[in-house]
Amino acid sequence: MNFRHFALLGLLFTTGLAHAQQDAAAQTNLNALAAGAPAVVPRGTADGFKGSPYADARWLPAQITLTNNLPLAPVPLKYDVLEHRLLMRAPARPTDSLQLDDTRVVRFVLNEPATALGPARQRVFRRFAEAPTANHKQDYVEVLHQGRYTLLKHYLKTLKKANYQGAYNTDSHYDEIEDKTVYYLLTPEAQLVPLKLALKPLQGAALALAAALKASADAKKPKTDADWAAVLDAADPATVK
Structure with missing residues (x-):
């Protein structure tokens, strides 16, 4: 075996070690974001909830970006709009939903698989820095388009509590989660137009x-x-x- 072969083997070993270390660091960083305690999530059952608290009810693989750009391992993710939180599902606890500490999260990308309705696509969510009210600036908005203009989808959910006063109201025994989604177009002049x-x-x-x-x-x-x-x-x- 000549020197060139030794050099190539050394490069492959070093590259493999670097990737393994990066993967380990990514998983460690991701674990550090998990609060640890399982999150209680509503379920659409009798005398429970109608509607969904999530931007997408599926567990979708996601890449998360932090303010310090530390690597993070991909993770199944849901955005709980109603409770303003990100939930993950860890491989070691596949039946639990864990809440992420998202104070340092600036964006995440959901990888949506191909279906009969359309091809696979990546869905980008970022903080709503341009929000017209201060209490929404930490919300996430989905970036549907970005060019000279940017089309944003702001997911909003409200909880309508059950009304037990109406004896003949068949829906009275359900709490209902209502969608209040708003679309915005961000212009090149930085004007945010609801539409x-x-x-x-x-x-x-x-x-x-x-x-x-x-x-x-x-x-x-x-x-x-x-x-x-x-x-x-x-x-x-x-x-x-």
Whole structure:
């Protein structure tokens, strides 16, 4: 075996060791974010809850970014909008939901698998730094599109308590979680415009894109968030850095 082979083996060993150390550090950093105690989550059962507290009720693999950019191992994640918290499922405790200490979390990316309704995609969530009210600045918003304009989805949930006074009200024995989602378009001038996700409101908020939005919407016939994101992607492509 010549020197070149020895050098190659040494490089492979060093690279493998570095990756193993990085993986171990990532898992250690992730474990440090877990509060440890299982989180109590509502379930849609009789005399329980109607609706979901989550942005997405599925456990989806996620990459988390911290303020200090420390590596974190991928983890199954849920965003509990109602309680303003991130929940994880650790491999060692697959039946428990653990609450993350997310004070240093700036963003997370959910990896959504392909389904019959669409291809696999990554869904980016970040802090709502531009929120019109201070109490929402620590919320997470989903970034549906980012180019010159940014389309944001702010998930809001409210809890409507059961009303036991109406004897003939069949829904009286349920607490109901209601969706209050708001969409915003962030303009190049840093103006945050609340809007309904439809063609005319988008054109009104982004006059420079009005013609391109119509052409894209006519071609794609958008119905879902992903459809509207594709419309904006076509009308307002991301700037190449």
